[in-house]
Amino acid sequence: MNKITALSFLILTTFFSKSTNAQANNYCKKCNNSTRIVSVGGSITEILYFLRLEKNIIGVDVTSNFPEEAKKISSVGYVRNISSEGILSLEPSIILGENDMGPIGTIKQLNESKVDFRLIEEVESTQGIIEKIQCIGNIMNHKEATEKILNEKIFEQAKELEDIKTKKTLADKKFMLVLSMQPSSIIVAGKNTSGDNFIKLMGGDNIFDSFEGWKSVSKETIIKENPDYVLLPSKNLHKNSKVEDFSNDEMFLNTTAGKKNNFIFEDGMSMLGFGPRTIYCALKIAKKINQEE
Numbered sequence: 001m002n003k004i005t006a007l008s009f010l011i012l013t014t015f016f017s018k019s020t021n022a023q024a025n026n027y028c029k030k031c032n033n034s035t036r037i038v039s040v041g042g043s044i045t046e047i048l049y050f051l052r053l054e055k056n057i058i059g060v061d062v063t064s065n066f067p068e069e070a071k072k073i074s075s076v077g078y079v080r081n082i083s084s085e086g087i088l089s090l091e092p093s094i095i096l097g098e099n100d101m102g103p104i105g106t107i108k109q110l111n112e113s114k115v116d117f118r119l120i121e122e123v124e125s126t127q128g129i130i131e132k133i134q135c136i137g138n139i140m141n142h143k144e145a146t147e148k149i150l151n152e153k154i155f156e157q158a159k160e161l162e163d164i165k166t167k168k169t170l171a172d173k174k175f176m177l178v179l180s181m182q183p184s185s186i187i188v189a190g191k192n193t194s195g196d197n198f199i200k201l202m203g204g205d206n207i208f209d210s211f212e213g214w215k216s217v218s219k220e221t222i223i224k225e226n227p228d229y230v231l232l233p234s235k236n237l238h239k240n241s242k243v244e245d246f247s248n249d250e251m252f253l254n255t256t257a258g259k260k261n262n263f264i265f266e267d268g269m270s271m272l273g274f275g276p277r278t279i280y281c282a283l284k285i286a287k288k289i290n291q292e293e
Helices: 006-015 017-024 042-050 068-072 084-088 104-112 126-139 143-153 155-167 194-201 219-225 243-247 256-260 268-272 276-292
Strands: 037-040 057-060 094-098 116-120 174-182 185-189 214-217 229-233 263-266
Touching: 037 042, 042 057, 042 068, 042 094, 042 126, 042 268, 042 276, 084 104, 094 104, 094 126, 104 116, 116 126, 126 143, 126 155, 126 276, 143 155, 155 276, 174 194, 174 219, 185 194, 194 229, 194 268, 194 276, 229 268, 263 268, 263 276, 268 276
Parallel strands: 037 057, 037 094, 094 116, 174 229, 229 263
Antiparallel strands: 174 185, 185 214
16 A cells, blocks of 8 residues: 555544553553563564564464464463463563453462563554554554554554444444354354454444343344344354355344345454454455445
8 A cells, every 4th residue: 555645644643643642551651671572462463563573572372373473483371361480481571461361360470570561451443453553662662663554554444444434334234243153052242342342343233232242142033133244253164164054054044144145254363353454354344345235
């Protein structure tokens, strides 16, 4: 993408002006030593690569699976079940963690250690993603380069996505987002989940916002709620599966999504990780739906 003009940059940075508040937070202050980074959380690792700061990463958690080369870095375990001993054994100069990092005992031990430890606030919105990128850039003493990269790769897409949301072009579309499908149950995104917030990112309507969290729902409930579109992690589309297989599934057969083959498969972390790819992913889906209407 060509760089945007100085006038456009002024407009976009003004549009997202509140995002600079992220740098005022104590956890976003510049670190003293970023030579040995442990990144606990897929979105944080993705942002470090996005900002071209990956060379100093010495440890990641198992959700850090993008880009592909991140999988080659030493693993410290799962973000919500991390061992402080495993992290500290790598002798990091700084530890960056998502705000759902755990357990509590590990957080306490890392706070009591002599290592610089930051838990990065998560706000699952377009502005929240930009704030998180700016925060990490500021921690790494990479503020000017971060703004340049945001200018080149994010601001225009973020503004376009916000325009779609403001114009409410998808407001009358009913979405459901599936986390996993098993023969006996289907787990969907309820209110206050990353799935719900991803749908809101596009300005869509989550048909399961009547309950909190990720929950199993019955086929009868799905038919009753009648989604226009079904969003699924691409892991659910196996090599021997086709979209038509989902359309003909009895859970979806009598829904608008099933009748029109409106099944959208995307990488799970792209949709739910709320890193840079989440903006691209939401914009791609929103534009695709608008073109089809």
